[in-house]
Amino acid sequence: MNREELQSAITALNADITFEEGGEYLTANIPADACRDIMQALHNLPAFEMDYMFCLTCVDWKTHLTMVYHLESRKHAHAVVIKSKLDRENPEIETLSDIWRTAEFLEREVYDLFGVRFIHHSDLRRLLLTDDWEGYPLRKDYEDPINMIKL
């Protein structure tokens, strides 16, 4: 599907989806509580068949966190970026690790560095840092006088 077709097909999934102008990939903003259903549809429906998640990350916007998922279909060769806004104080979103298994590690990394809790994740522990580490280093307000050198 080309960009316009993809946009109208994704709009049909949920009325609350908004799209961003421009950008290399079609970018859709979806509500966090509908995230799992929409993602499941993107993975399973033959029209989308987004079988490959090539990036999963999070961005700290100081007022809120945004989850960013990059999805691609190997069969149809179309790609889409899905974003979901999370509350910064209590970031929670359903896990996608049973849909794309690569998300299992990537979600653990985001949990480790941003503190996003993935509900129903089978093994949500810190991945890179030690278990007793305090704070989430990739957040913008993170301070660490010992390990961080500011220029």
Next chain:
Amino acid sequence: MLQEVAQKETGDLVINVGPQHPSTHGVLHLVITLNGETIKKVEPHLGYIHRSIEKMCESLSYRQFIYSTSRMDYLSAHINNHACALAVEKGLQIEIPERAQVIRVLMDELTRLASHQLWWGALAMDVGAITPFFHAFREREVLNDIMEETCGARLTMNYMVPGGVMFDLHPNFQSRVKDFITLFKSKLPEYDELVTGNVIFQNRMKQVGFISAEDAVSYGCTGPTLRGSGVSCDIRKHHPYELYDKLQFTEPLETGGDCWARYLVRMEEMRQSLHIVEQLIDNIPEGEFQAKTKAVLKLPKGEFYSRVETARGELGVYIVSEGGLTPYRIKFRSPGFSNLSALDHMARGQKIGDLVAIMGTLDLVIPDIDR
């Protein structure tokens, strides 16, 4: 080898491999649950070489941050730099001179060759043959010398800049690369004779570490790991950058899904890389090696994503810009990270001795995984 052995009530053994272990090629810590000799579970513990490069990049300018990525996958330093340069160029919308494009592709392919040579030697050493390691390093040394002459460094070359490459090629470059092609073409059959045709080696590789195409895609495997399961995924073919759409090369595919398939894919990739270098080495166009860019780079507000094929798979660079002098957020989608996540799936039900072979064919580079 085994730092700590603990017996569980159920009869399962839990053992630690690493973080300091020769076959993990760096500081990777695996906690393995065993039943007899059979692996029940492999749990990687990461972070021993985590430097938070993504956070560091947030305070570096668009010219500076590129070079911290040489320290990620240090065997594909050029290609990592290339991915970052491409992302910045996407934001700035600069056209790259043709000469710079050719130099970049040449350097990428030579890097891929050097990386695969090291992989080949190290894999053979992991499964018990020491000689191939010296063979591989003998040829890799020639490539390192070529790199040193042009870039001034042997491993972390830092040669790419947004808009092209940092300096022009060394006058000796062409003739030395041609010498290398002749040399390596005579050595590749030697590699096959020594290792590929070896029955003991084949028995270590065949039917070991199987992963199906569907699972490999789900785990986000890329590069030779996915191509060994028969899925075409070469970024150079599917999302061509620089000159790759004009070059003649094939994407090797194997359907076995086991260590042997991944081995064959990488061996063929070496031949294809040689083929690409051969096509370009006599056709380096004259002209500028760098586009004119401003001294201080400022990316417009927005998001830029670039994808390249490193020696290990797909590297993605995701830049979020707020229009400032430094990136607001950078994410490196590293190939090793996703390939490692499939290790548990591949190793379950295998014998512990095969784990080393599986890790060898995944070609893990730990700084790339930890970042």
